[in-house]
Amino acid sequence: xxxxQIRIYTQNEQGEEWLRRYRGCLPVFACVLGFTETxxxxxxSAAGRTPEDRKYTACADAEFLYYGAEHKPQYPLxxxxxxxxxxxxxxxVCESLKIPVHxxxxxxxxxxxxxxxxxxxxxxxxxSGGNAMEITTVHHLLxxxxxxxxxxxxxxxxxxxxxxxxxxxxxxxAQAILTGLGIEAAGKVNSSHPVCNHAQKSxxxxxxxxxxxxxxxxxxxxxxxxxSYFFASPRQSxxxxxxNPLKLVAAVGDPMQVVVxxxxxxxxxxxxxxxxxxxxxxxxxxxxxxxAQAYALSWQPAEIVVGTTRWVAEDSTGATVDLALNLGKGxxxxxxxxxxxxxxVLNFSDSRYPQLRAYEQGFVKEGxxxxxxxxxxxxxxxxxxxxxxxxxxxxxxxLSLANY
Numbered sequence: 001x002x003x004x005q006i007r008i009y010t011q012n013e014q015g016e017e018w019l020r021r022y023r024g025c026l027p028v029f030a031c032v033l034g035f036t037e038t039x040x041x042x043x044x045s046a047a048g049r050t051p052e053d054r055k056y057t058a059c060a061d062a063e064f065l066y067y068g069a070e071h072k073p074q075y076p077l078x079x080x081x082x083x084x085x086x087x088x089x090x091x092x093v094c095e096s097l098k099i100p101v102h103x104x105x106x107x108x109x110x111x112x113x114x115x116x117x118x119x120x121x122x123x124x125x126x127x128s129g130g131n132a133m134e135i136t137t138v139h140h141l142l143x144x145x146x147x148x149x150x151x152x153x154x155x156x157x158x159x160x161x162x163x164x165x166x167x168x169x170x171x172x173x174a175q176a177i178l179t180g181l182g183i184e185a186a187g188k189v190n191s192s193h194p195v196c197n198h199a200q201k202s203x204x205x206x207x208x209x210x211x212x213x214x215x216x217x218x219x220x221x222x223x224x225x226x227x228s229y230f231f232a233s234p235r236q237s238x239x240x241x242x243x244n245p246l247k248l249v250a251a252v253g254d255p256m257q258v259v260v261x262x263x264x265x266x267x268x269x270x271x272x273x274x275x276x277x278x279x280x281x282x283x284x285x286x287x288x289x290x291x292a293q294a295y296a297l298s299w300q301p302a303e304i305v306v307g308t309t310r311w312v313a314e315d316s317t318g319a320t321v322d323l324a325l326n327l328g329k330g331x332x333x334x335x336x337x338x339x340x341x342x343x344x345v346l347n348f349s350d351s352r353y354p355q356l357r358a359y360e361q362g363f364v365k366e367g368x369x370x371x372x373x374x375x376x377x378x379x380x381x382x383x384x385x386x387x388x389x390x391x392x393x394x395x396x397x398x399l400s401l402a403n404y
Contacts (some may be wrong), residue, residue, distance in 0.1 A: 005378040005385065007343050009313055010324045015340030018305050019379065022272050026380045027162035029090075029099050029276075030152060030263065031065065031369060033058040033116070034106040034256030035123040036132065039169025043200060046081050046192035046363065047168045053078035058166040059112040061087040061368050062103050066114045068095060069398035074113035077399075082194075083363035084355035084396060086370035089346075090164070092391040093373035097380060099162075102152065106141060107133075107255030119144040119259060127176050127252040128204045130211025135250045138258055142246060142291070145262020153267035160272030162307075162376060163263055164369025165280060167256045174283035176205045176252035180212075181245065181286050184326050188319040189279040194362030196317040205252070212251035245290035253287075256280075261288040268300040275304060275339075276372030278312035278320055278365075285339050286327050305340040309371035311359055313343040344374035346388055353396055 003023075008015040035058060038044060040051040048054035059075040064087045067073070077085050094101055103114060107121030121141045124132040152161055167173070171189045178185035186202045249258050261284050264273045275281035285306060292299050306324070313320050321341065328338040348356040359365065377383035 003378050003382070005345055005383070006375055007310065007313070007345055009321045009341040009343065010338050011340040014302065015305060015342055018272060018303075018340060019342075022160050023379055025159040026097060026099055027160050027274060027376050028152060028156055029094060029101045029162045029164065029369060029373070030104060030148070031062070031101065031164040031166065032104045032106050032256045032259050032263070033062055033108055033112065034121070034165070034167040034170075034254050034259075035108050036167060036169050036173055036254040037124065037126040038128070038172050038204065038254075039167070041126070041169070041204070043197060044172060045168050047367065048078040049081055054168045055109060057168045058108055059110065061085060061166050062112045062116065063114045064088075065091050065094065065101060065368060066103060069395060069402050080364065082361070083358035084353070086364055086367035088395045088399070089370035089392050090368045090373045092388070092395045093377045096391050097377060099373075099376065104148070104259065106259045117148070121255040121259070124173070124254045126204075127173055127208040128211070130208045130215055130251050132173075132208075132252055133250045133255065135247060137255070138246045138250045138253075141255055141258045142262045145259040146266045149263035149266030152263070153270035156271045160274055161267045162274040162276050162369060162372050163260050164276035164372060165256045165260060166368050167254050167280065170254060170256065171279045172201045172204055173252065173254040173257065174280045175201050176208055177248060177257060177283045177287055178323075179205055180209055180248045180252060181290055183286055184329075185323060188323040188326070190312050190315050190318040190320060190365060192364055192367070194317070196315070208252040212248075245287055245294055249287070257284055257287055260284045261291055264288055264304060265292055265297055265299040268303045269298060271303070273304040274372050274375065275306045276369030277306070278308040278371070279318070279323065281306045281308070282320075282324055282327060282339075282341075301337070301339070305342055307342045307344075307372035307375045309366045309374070310343050310345050310347070311362070311365040312371065313341065315362070315365065317362065342375060344371050344378065345385070346374050347385060348389070351389060351393060353393060355396065356392065
């Protein structure tokens with residue numbers, strides 16, 4: 001029987017089969033932290049009231065996810081224009097269900113004050129320059145993702161791997177990756193703002209892709225068996241991106257994307273994968289497909305679903321479902337078909353806390369695997385709306401008491 005608390009928006013049959021396969025199972029949660037200087041642009045993100053706040057969002061969320069409300073943090077949760085951090089949702093589920101959590105530092109400007117697995121990456125420069133990361137760093141991060149995906153999956157006997165992220169400004173780098181792969185994404189991505197800042201995102205993406213093409217007119221590089229040629233023509237640039245998607249990540253991506261892509265590719269060979277997020281994880285899914293094709297890596301797309309919140313899936317200022325469907329209409333058959341897009345139907349309309357009710361006005365929406373954590377609670381324990389709301393409000397109450 002379908003779970004009434006989980007809605008399937010695309011690939012219904014495949015999504016229902018995935019849910020049947022993992023009903024009653026608990027996941028292992030891998031959360032990959034990264035940073036892009038794109039997130040410091042004024043107005044680009046609401047995941048922190050000021051650019052200075054946003055420098056520390058990932059560290060603060062990681063600390064709260066790992067330690068909870070009573071811990072005195074080195075990096076307190078940043079103030080938001082409205083709403084509360086989605087890590088409250090993730091923490092509520094992980095703490096209640098005792099879900100194992102592994103935190104990965106893919107590239108942050110400072111070390112988190114929490115036990116993390118440091119992957120040896122670097123924070124990304126702003127994507128608008130078309131030179132976000134060094135190509136050697138991107139290759140290294142892919143190798144680390146593949147390695148850790150295999151390691152994590154080896155210890156999962158019957159469950160699945162839930163992979164989340166925290167990258168402020170990450171929906172903009174997601175749009176850049178999707179556009180670079182020839183997938184129509186402009187005007188369809190989400191954001192932490194109540195009304196998505198599409199014009200700002202698209203201007204940055206187009207600037208970054210233009211700089212990438214200009215910088216690569218005469219450049220030819222060989223990595224393994226794959227050559228990368230970048231031309232001035234956007235159509236030729238798309239073909240080049242498909243032949244070497246890692247160069248695209250180096251130009252306009254962020255460090256989380258390639259780590260999660262590698263992790264999911266490797267782990268999908270042995271267990272189910274719940275990509276925990278919306279726009280950003282749809283971009284990762286497209287990137288996975290391009291990487292697997294370019295480097296002849298085996299993976300199991302049928303084992304992978306994308307899980308988010310209703311606030312993302314039904315965001316009236318984006319078009320998440322259309323974006324997911326566009327993955328199956330890419331510029332090349334090398335891009336895999338649309339993945340199942342799932343969402344929790346969690347609703348905060350009746351919450352006694354205005355910070356949570358703000359989600360119903362479009363603020364925040366998702367992050368730190370919040371939507372997927374709720375899906376995991378529905379799947380493993382058949383949690384209903386009232387159980388989730390009670391657990392999440394308890395986290396907020398404990399946080400409020402700890403702050404006074």
